[in-house]
Amino acid sequence: MRVYRGLIASEGVAVGPLTKYGFIDALSSVPSNCPTSNSYFEVSRLEKALSKFKEYLVSLKKTLPESEHELINAHEVMAEALVNEAASHVVEEGVCGELAVKRVFEKYSDLFKESGSGLIALRAGDLRNIASAIVENLTELKPGIGGGIEVGGKVVVAKELNPVDLLKLVKQGLRGIVTLTGGVTSHAAIIARAHGIPYIIVPELDLSEVSEGELAVIDSIEEKLLLNPSEEIVSIYVERASKYESLKKWCREASLKEAVTTDGVRVGVLCNVGDLEEARAASTSGCDGIGLFRVEYLYISSSSPPSEESLYTAFNKVLGFFNGKPVVIRAPDLGADKPLPYIKLEESNPFLGLRGVRLLLEYRDEILNPFLRALLRASTSGNARLLIPMISRVSELIEFTEIVERTLEKLRAEGIASGSIEIGIMVETPAAAILIDKYAKVPQLKFISFGTNDLTQYTLAVDRGNVKVSYIYDELDPSIIRLMALAASEARKRGVEVEVCGEMAGRQLAIPLLLSLGIDALSVSPPLVGLVKYTVSKLSRRDLERELLTKALNSTSASEVKEFTKEYLKRAGIEIF
Secondary structure, eight states: OEEEEOEEEEOOEEEEEEEEOOOOOGGGGSOSOOBOSOHHHHHHHHHHHHHHHHHHHHHHHHTSOGGGHHHHHHHHHHHHHHHHHHHHHHHHHOBOHHHHHHHHHHHHHHHHHHHTOHHHHHHHHHHHHHHHHHHHHHTTOOSSSGGGOOOTTSEEEESOOOHHHHHHHHHHTOOEEEESSOOTTSHHHHHHHHTTOOEEEOTTOOGGGOOTTOEEEEETTTTEEEESOOHHHHHHHHHHHHHHHHHHHHHHHHTTSOOBOTTSOBOEEEEEESSHHHHHHHTTTTOSSEEEEOOTHHHHTSSSOOOHHHHHHHHHHHHHHHTTSEEEEEOOOOBTTBOBTTBOOOOSOGGGSSOTHHHHHHTIIIIIHHHHHHHHHHGGGSEEEEEEOSOOOHHHHHHHHHHHHHHHHHHHHTTOOOOOOEEEEEEOSHHHHHTHHHHTTSTTEEEEEEOHHHHHHHHHTOOTTOTTSTTTOOTTSHHHHHHHHHHHHHHHHTTOEEEEOSGGGGOTTTHHHHHHTTOSEEEEOGGGHHHHHHHHTTOOHHHHHHHTHHHHHTOSOHHHHHHHHHHHHHHTTOOOO
């Protein structure tokens, strides 16, 4: 038996035969010199190739739930932009369509590499997959990856997985996923988690040493991949997989109840959603409202910012889904890995550049003002709350709240119905966590929400999408817990509510620690609502504060924290995912 350590992208247990899944990179076969004397003909070929790719996406959409359509739409927008620019290359440089597509891809690929960000590199992978599919269509190859192999009941192993094709494979019933590259925040990982498919990233795996049909066990609870295990090991994991399925049933039952600790503390369990269809689905998942509504999809798939009216319509819809329950709408968190086609930002390190609230204050006329007007108008039809992203200075909060007040005054002067809203800040930087007592002096601040993904990244100085240093990235690192404990304590002293909306909120081993910090609400992916409620309902906050918190604050490593937290959960009779 061979055992590999990996990075958990989607929790679960899977046992099954391996099948290799290779990406057909048509770009590698494009010649470096491909002149044409008929630019009109080449542009026509490009248009037909794009049309064929769109047909493929439409057919894929028909097999998927509406909640997955936004990703397909984003790929269509990227494909259109790629082909339009390639057509310009054909006319201006007199090259064939294949070479034009390759040059456009290489241009943007180089820009992605210069950013130095693993997260942006993941998006570059999407562009490569699209460019390769367009070239395949130009050369009359079938679009996609893997050559149409059947993956039902199997564990797929690949260097990487295209998220669009992964959605198709989900329909075939694949049992688990192993890749060499990727990240826990990649589109593929998000899709796997949404569909409950175990997924582990194992950079050290050598695909040449993996045999087709070889039995594999994915243990993406204990961060392990087992190849060619003994019958005894297989039977143990088959039983674990069965337990896992039973736990999911308990979680489904728990999702319909309130999350109340054994000592009577009610904890809100909210949902993170990225578009209206996700919000609609979340409204039936048992969540107590929305803890994070990401509006970026409205901004990144168009050649201009969304209008006030389109934003107002979107906000009204999501508020309607939750009928009076709290809906936290985050102001557009743009920049960094979410570049905009209509704002050109050339930054050597975009994750430390003009992003979040910094970008909103810089582009207030184009982006912030229409957003605020739409949200304040929509707030009359529901329980809307406003979350400000990427705060790192108290002056940013003061300036932002002043703009909100002025916007509200203008709307009322215009005779437009609007309501005041509660304001919160994302705690994503150590600067914000350390100075919560100062932020709390701003009277409009009513709640904070820990964005643990970025807080971990910035505190540990780790690019969370870079597999070379991914072993360092862990929200359970004692430094993260200390920062959160400090900020949560200062917020609670001053009557400011405390929520968590990052990946950490849905991580079972983190829930006891978060409860010990006095967290009021956890906001998670809709499929995790039941797990979180199940876990919360079997814990006592009083006991956690007494037994777990001091130990966590005095730990020296994330592995140490995990070990005693697991033991605590077992003593509490909690089945661990």
